[in-house]
Amino acid sequence: MDWILRRLRRRGRARSGLVCYLRENGPIAYAVDVFGADPRGRADAMLSTGLGWYWKTSAAPERAREWTELTRWSLAALLADLAVERDGVKPDVLLIGIDGQDAPSEFGDARVAGWIRAFGAAGPGPLHAVVTRSSPDGDLVFVAQQPPESIRTLLQAWAIDRDRAERRAYARLRGQSLEDVARTLRSSGVGSIFLGGRGGPRKNLDFRCSGGAPKIKIRPRCPRAVTARRGGGRCASSSSSAP
Secondary structure, eight states, X not given: OHHHXXXXXXXXXXXXXXXXEEOSSSOEEEEEXXXXXXXXXXXXXXXXXXXXXXXXXXXXXXXXXXEEEOOTTTHHHHHHHXXXXXXXXXXXXXXXXXXXXXXXXXXXXXXXXXXXXXXXXXXXXXXXXXXXXXXXXXXXXXXXXXXXXHHHHHHHHTTOOGGGSEEXXXXXXXXXXXXXXXXXXHHSEEEEEEEOOTTSOOEEEEEEESSSSOEEEEEEOOHHHHHHHHHTOOOTTTTXXXX
């Protein structure tokens, strides 16, 4: 009898189309089509939580959107971003829910990445939920294992029930985990890497990533820097940028 009941439970989970990615410590993730059937109703449920919600869209330059607060006035913009589809591909959308009183006057990827790192480590911070639309299996909803009442109410409104979900190991979220989201946000901005073989000239690559393909500018490294390193001297122009 027990094996029959277990089989029926597995069938019920499969019909629900809901997957829960579990781990021992830290937030868990639900894979489910959050905004597919009723995006306006799902967004309304977010606004009813009392949390502050913000989203960012990574797509072609004409469709990309920086961090925007979700309000009754900006709801249409979010719904438009969620509805965009080109050649069967939808843009990546990232949403976060934070304590309303902790909302800063300015947002940036580095700030959000810091919140996500603290959230992933079960540390203190304003973040309570992260929703990503970048997975081929559907949206991913990251919440604490013991979420606050506002998030429990939201999950209920979204028909997300852990007991009815198919359970998988969190480690299977390779490339799509909460930690990967934080790394992607940290990589946004300007940095530099070096190319070149041993004994040969090296080049600085200045790159900027902003949701699309990185824009790269190659400039030769100051040749006197190599000589200075070998002779123990310093290159006066090695810190200046070439045009």
